[in-house]
Amino acid sequence: MVEKRFADSPGKIGDFDLPVTREQALAQLDDFVSERLPLFGTYQDAMRSGEPFLFHSVLSGPLNLHRLRPLEVVEAALRNESAPLNALEGFTRQIIGWREFVRGIYWQRMPHYAEENALDADLPMPRFYWTGHTDMRCLADAIGHTIDHAYAHHIERLMVLGLFALLLGVRPYDVHRWHMSMFWDAIDWVSLPNTLGMSQHGDGGIVGTKPYAASGNYINRMSDHCRHCRFDPKLSVGEDACPFTTLYWNFLDKHRRRFASNVRMKNQYSNLARKDGAELRAIRRQAATIVESVT
Ligand SMILES: Cc1cc2nc3c(=O)[nH]c(=O)nc-3n(C[C@H](O)[C@H](O)[C@H](O)COP(=O)(O)OP(=O)(O)OC[C@H]3O[C@@H](n4cnc5c(N)ncnc54)[C@H](O)[C@@H]3O)c2cc1C
Numbered sequence: 001m002v003e004k005r006f007a008d009s010p011g012k013i014g015d016f017d018l019p020v021t022r023e024q025a026l027a028q029l030d031d032f033v034s035e036r037l038p039l040f041g042t043y044q045d046a047m048r049s050g051e052p053f054l055f056h057s058v059l060s061g062p063l064n065l066h067r068l069r070p071l072e073v074v075e076a077a078l079r080n081e082s083a084p085l086n087a088l089e090g091f092t093r094q095i096i097g098w099r100e101f102v103r104g105i106y107w108q109r110m111p112h113y114a115e116e117n118a119l120d121a122d123l124p125m126p127r128f129y130w131t132g133h134t135d136m137r138c139l140a141d142a143i144g145h146t147i148d149h150a151y152a153h154h155i156e157r158l159m160v161l162g163l164f165a166l167l168l169g170v171r172p173y174d175v176h177r178w179h180m181s182m183f184w185d186a187i188d189w190v191s192l193p194n195t196l197g198m199s200q201h202g203d204g205g206i207v208g209t210k211p212y213a214a215s216g217n218y219i220n221r222m223s224d225h226c227r228h229c230r231f232d233p234k235l236s237v238g239e240d241a242c243p244f245t246t247l248y249w250n251f252l253d254k255h256r257r258r259f260a261s262n263v264r265m266k267n268q269y270s271n272l273a274r275k276d277g278a279e280l281r282a283i284r285r286q287a288a289t290i291v292e293s294v295t
């Protein structure tokens with residue numbers, strides 16, 4: 001019925017295996033605690049081509065849909081006495097730390113929170129976010145996971161999908177709307193502080209005191225994507241330059257007044273200061289071409 005009636009909508013349902021009943025949710029929790037939790041802490045920030053889930057729990061859906069209670073999930077994890085401390089601490093912190101924190105932000109700041117746009121970002125969502133058709137391997141992979149599974153793990157959401165939109169200058173609320181359309185766990189109170197706040201810095205520093213801005217070098221360190229990509233994460237100018245790297249320097253340059261005195265960004269601005277005028281002009285020109293080609 002979904003395939004027939006919503007044939008033009010993004011997403012695929014061929015491999016649908018999300019837990020939708022209480023029994024399925026409990027089975028998913030058991031499977032995570034015994035199989036993946038022990039390595040959660042070590043690999044939670046890693047990305048690998050063609051691996052959408054790695055050591056993540058894929059429990060946000062049942063939690064947000066009230067198939068599981070946060071406390072029972074944390075208690076189940078803590079019962080695994082063979083899991084190392086970095087796994088138990090890392091996982092518990094996501095639920096009683098981040099999840100509760102973003103819920104608090106939402107209820108304290110809404111309804112005006114949804115309209116915040118501290119960086120005056122005004123571009124629409126790039127068209128390829130609906131299809132995954134791009135030469136940028138990291139983005140093609142993360143969008144592919146989203147289309148196939150309505151899921152991408154946290155670092156793909158923050159440091160690939162969100163990062164590119166931030167560096168490009170997409171309207172934060174549009175990023176939230178895209179997220180709401182594509183992810184199985186997206187509900188307003190969780191998505192908004194994460195997209196508009198954490199990933200787009202649209203709230204001007206409520207969720208995070210600095211923007212999650214990084215170049216292609218970060219993605220290269222955390223994944224195997226760049227090895228298979230036609231771009232070079234080290235380059236910011238020229239035909240082989242990585243668009244993340246070009247847009248990263250352009251972002252720092254563009255928002256110099258706002259962020260140059262932020263102590264948490266001191267190193268980033270010291271590195272920018274090493275670029276001479278000619279290089280900066282070339283970066284600005286190349287950034288403008290990227291913006292034109294993707295929006
Ligand atoms: C741009 C962006 C948008 C996001 N939108 C959503 C959303 O709409 N719904 C949603 O549930 N999560 C959202 N998150 C948070 C997080 O990415 C997902 O909860 C997580 O990826 C879900 O996969 P998992 O269950 O395998 O999580 P795991 O990595 O296994 O983490 C365990 C659990 O911790 C909780 N958690 C971890 N980080 C967060 C966080 N930042 N905020 C809230 N809960 C967290 C989730 O309940 C998750 O199931 C978003 C993050 C970003 C950067």
Ligand code: SF4
Pocket residue numbers: 135136137138139215216217219220225226229230231232233242243244245
């Ligand atoms: S080179 Fe740039 S675009 Fe290509 S995978 Fe690496 S970070 Fe992504």
